[in-house]
Amino acid sequence: MRKYALFILFQIYAGTVLMAQSQNRITFDTSKVEIPMSRVIWHENIDKEQKRTDKVDGKVDNFLKLTSNEDLNIQITDVILREVDEMQIRIERGEGDNNFKIGQLRSLRELLQAIAGRAKEKEVPPMIPLLFTSYEEVMKRQSTGQSVLSVFEKLPYQGTEILSGIFTQLKEAQQIKNMAFLKKVQLNPSNILSGIAAFSDQPFADSLIEVAANKIPLEVYTYAQAVKTPAAQVIRRNKNPKVQTIAKLSSIMNGTLYLPFLDELLSGQLAIDDIKAVVENELAYYKLIVKTQIKYYNRISQGDTPVLAPVLFQMLERKATDVFVNVMNDLHDSPDAVRMRVSDPLTSEEIYYLLVTTEEVIYTSTYTKLYDRMMTRFPGRRSDSLMMAVHFDRFKKFIKMAANYNRLDDFLKSMPEIRSNQLMYAFVQGLQKTSSLEDAVDVADSYGSITNVDLQNFLKRQVKENYEKSLQVKDRRGEVIYNILLTLFKSAADTSMNLSALLGIPPVYKVDFNSITDDSGRVVQHVFFYGDEDGITSFRNFMGMFNGKPEWKVVTGKEWVTITSTKGKPYTIYANLPLDYKQDLDAQAQAHLIEYLNKNNINPSFVVHRGHSYHLKYTLQQMLPSSRIVMLGSCGGYQNLAKILNVNEDAHIISTKQVGSYSVNEPILRALNDDIRNGRNIEWIPLWQQIANSVKSDVRASELLKDYVPPHKNLGAIFIKAYRKATGEM
Template identity: 25%
Template sequence: MKFTPMSYKYLTLFSVCILMGSTVLAQNRKNKKEDKQQQEAAAPYMVDTFINPIPTQRALFTTKVYNVIDQIDKRDGKIDEYVKFRDDASSETATQALIRDASRLVMIVENMNADHASKIRYHRMVEASLKRLNQLPWSEMKARDFTEHIAAIRNMIIADHEKSLTAYVTQNPNLVTLEYIENFDDVAAKTKLYEQLAAKYPEKLVHKLPSIIKEPYADHIVTAAAKVMPGTILTYAQSNSQLSGLVRRNSDPLVKNIVQIADKSRNTLKVLPFLGAIHRGEKTIAEIDKIANDDVQYLQALVDLVVADEQMGRRDLEREINIRTAKYVREINALHDASDAVRFKSIQGFRDIDYYVMIIGGQDEIYTSSFTRGPFALMIGKMGEKSGDQLLGELHHYHFRTFIRLTAGFSRLSNFLGTMKEEEKTRLMKMFVNNLEEGDVDDLTDAVDVADAYGSIKDSTLIQFLKDEIRSNYERVKFGKQPERHRSIWSSRLYF
């Protein structure tokens, strides 16, 4: 073949095109590789495959994670990558979280831009966290809780790797975060979390004190717990353990008052209900000690705290009321064959409000005759011109649903309501059945009181009134914020 200048021109152009094409292809491959590297560097947690194979020296630690996942999988009896949990929808949610999402935690750690030692540390965190999740009371959990827990484990590990765990706990100060925070060595993050949760969940955090006793955030928990469970702080102050030193080093004035009770009182548990009055300077430890062994004076002092609507140390107040009133109830029960003059001699001289509180405190043990001829009859007699509405108001309606249940059960409700004007009766019985949905999710005490009283009431007019109020309340709350609690409380099966 004879090549002309034009042939060379075209050959040259062709060669240039080939070379340019090769260059473009090479550049495209390079760009794709760089894009992939940039993507992996920017979001290694989003990659849905292992960027690199798991090295042999880390395989042991990833295997331990998978073993825990297998243990979770086996809870329903077999390993089949399916977690059976209540209904089908809940099982699918649980499976997604506990099998698929949990397995991805290994991938997330492996794809991190971290050194070998750090990845081992994170695999251990995942293993410990999944073990903790497997030990939680699943009977009290919902399927979506598993999703929340796995997400927390994932996000906390990522936050720790990115040196932002403190920021994470600041934005997520909840009990799920608390479950896993001890897997991390970030003191600043722990301090922030415990400070935020101390005031909100002191009852839960106070039980962690033995394991965090040397940490600075332990003091925040003691301070917060003193306000709602001073009895526990008193026990710690009196102990011979390191917990005593933890409490005694605290500078909070209320905690210091608890320590003073521990050191100066001869009757610490009897004095504790008066912590609020002592803290405010209204009473002294010596004054309470002086009356602590006088049954009448002490019980009346407790009732005065109810009248004052004392909230500090409320559990301790309730405990002491139950102990002191039960003593009287047992005594009059034991004398059931004696004359009323003998039988009820020990409870003469009390005030009407004292008898009311005596009825509440002794509710679990009081006999019918003890109730009707003893505290109740004496209370009505002492009331004189005072109405039941005034009596309840003086006591801030202290356990008034329980009182109505008892009076209905012992066929004395009409006697009590008879001391009131018609509008007072109506207002009281509305209060009796209204707003039962308020309070803790698991606390159905008031609802049970209403249901029990409803079953004991014989007045047809009153029964119809209560039915109408219950229906009205059911309609009001059935689409509220706590539908499960509302259904359990206002279910018509309880009342109709």
């Protein structure tokens, strides 16, 4: 639409609206209208906003592609590029003096600005036509002095929020703001505390704080700590007992150590002084957490929901890791009497929680020694009594770990056969009923570690029965989960089965050489090192594979080393130097190397993590989407597997049950490097046999290799791939 000077034609040129995938145009009649010079600038500003809004989808082409629905996109385009022009005409032709019309034009421009500013929120584009209809209805009611509340009541909260920000001068403006806020917090209670300051004098403020205390108590605690803020003042004036208790805890030094026991405090089962008596004693505090966790889980299994139960379990994980398991891990070269001393005062139940909460960090030797202690510390040494004592909390995780560490047979034999069958029956039941895939992945991982043929057959029968039951009741999720498990279980004994064809996933037993090369035919490996003592030693051993070798050229820079093949296929390895972690120099080196790779369009297809498992999260955060082969120097638990497959859904993952050992890592890397440098496809079964033969003379390395899981035996990773392929879920 073009606007001319005073008393010149006001001509609508609703130009074009591109139809989806075509060049068809929508045209309409032009009209004439006289525009005073004082309002020309307002019309021009609206023109600019129309163009700005048109650009939101990335290009100015008279078509707004803001949703995946092409019909809706056409409606949105029509509203922004034609209906807005019509509205400008109606404003000019309507009643009202110059200031009134300027006000209407200003509000129309503000509406366009608000839409352009929030168009990338997925909820906003679909309501654009409704927003303009509501906008006109508000203007109409405003001009006749009618209430506009009913218009805002029909809008979703985003629409109410947008229009309330435009019509700030309405006599019902505060009621509308209240309405928008209440709609927003109803959708997500987390919005209560971030916005309550603006509504602290409203009658509903105190009620919302009580809602927050019930729904998001941890956030109430956090906001209450900033005592001088309006939000904290609203919290602290509240008379609700739960809110008062949270506010009181927020004022206590180390209050986060008290917070996990909020439910016990509110019910009178514990007093603040009870917690204060143990909070400075790590052992006593851990024992109280375990006692409370057992109580909470018993209530949860009966349908109750203790306040902040997840926070209690997070604290349990933290203390189990930092106070006990990491200490024993770090003393792995010390005599058992020294290394295991920290666990001396613990009961079987308390050791059980050490095991099930530290899967990602616990060393194999730490696990086995703790397991032995756990098994000797309960009456009668009947393992089913231990399970009953913890109310079967995390028992599937325990079984998975016991299987992985070759302790499941021992554990099951320590109870009557009928009990062990019941336990394993429960292990594979109801996998489709949880929101996460973790339990199903644990079952898949466990099976790969079970050597007892009778137990393997029992699990196969149970999985088959669950699959058939899912088919009968038309439970699609159950059908998918149990079909994949049954297929994986069968393939474990029959490698001739074509899992790719059966599960619809990429090849499991091999990686084609051409699939890991870049456009120039080169393969790139990216290695992450960390600057602690272990990382420095690991790096030195790693470089021993290349320094002085005629088939490799080594160039060491300020922050990373570049290793290039001089014979065979083009192959480049980039590894950051293990610089001082205390100054974060190792992290900087990793970041700068990734910047270099991105800047030069270098896409690593082979990624190696070298270091303790607590460093692994940083490697996973920085992995590039081109990562096709991933070698972890630590456990490949569900969370880690899922994160890797989120980066590259076809990744082949080598994981270990403990921190990687040089005596095993180097034979694996040497074998892979040799295949890659010679342009061979990577065949996992023969390659793994070759690696086993290469370490056979080293008894310790041969034993440690058993802790490594090659891609074709990584049933957890294969399960996730197959499930995602079958369901389209991520």
